[in-house]
Amino acid sequence: MSLRVSRQGRLVDMVLDRPPVNALDGETYDALARAFDDAEPEDVLVLRSAARHFCTGQDLAEHQSDKTAEQAAADLRRGAAAVIAALRCRAPFVAAVHGGAIGAGALLACAADVLIASEDAWFGLPELQVGVTIGGAVAQRTLGGPLTRRMLLTGERIGAAQVATLGGARLVARHELARTAQEAAQAIAGLEQPLVALARRTWGNDERESAAAAYEAEIEQFLAR
Known part of the structure; x- marks a missing residue:
C-alpha cells in the first residue's frame, strides 16, 4: 500500500x-x-x-503523450481531489515534512492545520514549468501570496527555515520530526472537539473552504483555457 493508515484512539497516522x-x-x-x-x-x-x-508530487511516469484531453483533465481532477479533501477534511491534521515537498506534495503540506518541518525540508511549486497553472490558492495559505507567486513564476525552491521565519511551519531537527508531530496531534486531541470544529469553520471566515473553492476555480479555468 502506498498509503498506510492506522488508528490509535483519536489519532490517525x-x-x-x-x-x-x-x-x-x-x-x-x-x-x-x-x-x-x-x-x-x-x-x-x-x-x-x-x-x-515527503512527497515529490505527480508521478510523471503516469503521463502519456497520447492521452486525450478528456483523459488528461480526468487525471488532473483526480489528483486535485486529494488536496481538496485535505482542505475540507472534518478533522484537523498535522503534516510532518522532511526532504522535498514538491507540487502536489507542497500543496498537501500547505493544506495542513499545523505544519512541522525538519531542517532538511524544502518546498517547490514547479507547476508552470510543467505546464499547469494551479496551486496558488492552496500554497498561499502557508507561504503567503508574494512568496507563492515568486515560486510559481521562477521555480525557486524554498527551504523550511524560510517558511518557519514566515510563521508557516515549526522547524525541528530531523530526528525530532515524528515525535514533535505526534505531540502536536496529541495536544489538539486534548482540546474540546466542538470548539476545534467551530474554530476551523470560523477562522478567516472559513478560509479552508475559501481555499478549496479557489483551487477548484483554478482547475476549471485552466481546463477551459
Whole structure:
C-alpha cells in the first residue's frame, strides 16, 4: 500500500510509502482522498512520509503523450481531489515534512492545520514549468501570496527555515520530526472537539473552504483555457 493508515484512539497516522520519493500515482491520490474524507470530526490526523522525501508530487511516469484531453483533465481532477479533501477534511491534521515537498506534495503540506518541518525540508511549486497553472490558492495559505507567486513564476525552491521565519511551519531537527508531530496531534486531541470544529469553520471566515473553492476555480479555468 502506498498509503498506510492506522488508528490509535483519536489519532490517525497516515504514512506515504511509495519509494523512492513518494511520487503520487492515481491510486495514491485516491487513497489520500478517502482517508481525509473518512476522518471523523473528533479525529486528529498526522500525514508523514516513510520515503526519502515527503512527497515529490505527480508521478510523471503516469503521463502519456497520447492521452486525450478528456483523459488528461480526468487525471488532473483526480489528483486535485486529494488536496481538496485535505482542505475540507472534518478533522484537523498535522503534516510532518522532511526532504522535498514538491507540487502536489507542497500543496498537501500547505493544506495542513499545523505544519512541522525538519531542517532538511524544502518546498517547490514547479507547476508552470510543467505546464499547469494551479496551486496558488492552496500554497498561499502557508507561504503567503508574494512568496507563492515568486515560486510559481521562477521555480525557486524554498527551504523550511524560510517558511518557519514566515510563521508557516515549526522547524525541528530531523530526528525530532515524528515525535514533535505526534505531540502536536496529541495536544489538539486534548482540546474540546466542538470548539476545534467551530474554530476551523470560523477562522478567516472559513478560509479552508475559501481555499478549496479557489483551487477548484483554478482547475476549471485552466481546463477551459
